[in-house]
Amino acid sequence: MQAIINIDVPDLDAAIEFYARATHLTLVRRLFDDTVAELEGAGLRVMLLLKEPRTTPVPQATLERDYGRHWTPVHLDFVVADVETATHQAMAAGATLDLPIEDFVWGRQACLRDPFGHGFCFLQWLGRGYDEVA
Template sequence: MAQREARLMQVLVNVDVSNLDQGIAFYCRALGLHLTRRLFQGSVAELRGAGVRLYLIEQANGSGATPAGCRRDYREHWTPVHLDFVVDDLDAAVRRAIEAGAVAQPAQHAAWGSLVTLRDPFGHGVCLVSFNGAPPYEVGAT
């Protein structure tokens, strides 16, 4: 019996934003992504250019986020899930992000490279990472 080739699982990244046009402008300008299409009567934007499809979903501030009654809040917040964008020129990437509306923390430097944490205009944490050689998760990989 012939074995089926395993299908690679896809990862889709979804980010809630209170203003879709502002979200598109930020992620395209700050990170070099590009809008590929709008979905669901224009309430969702698909962006590409980072190895995954990124979907911005317009959701009003204060709208229900869970059946248990949690409400969306776009003030600065922390979440255990965030986006890391690997860039070649960290200084240029940080400059673009700030010009597009991000708030940046000072760069952190380590033997593997450098990292800058950002807050997008909707309070989401986003990191810009620049590696010195192979990313740490590839070192020693077989």
């Protein structure tokens, strides 16, 4: 089995640039008349999907796509060597820091959002990471 992460975005070029600068994902190829971009890095394959605001993902959907800040229980976490460096880099690329960097028994965490409203986090392990509290 293989997993692929899909992220809807309203501007494909801006999303490619953001994820390349903020997370070091690299563009592999563009597909389907430039409506999909395949990125790789961090052990992931990420597909950026060009989707217009206020469209629905399926005909029965009651909610439309909204690229303002929103929350979904499914989000990306990137494990990084230095959470402060990664956070500054992502913010320079256009991310917004939602909460100050926090310290936990297992490490450090920064909660951010991309320019399209999607939340993501940077995690920096200390010791054995989550196993410190398992």
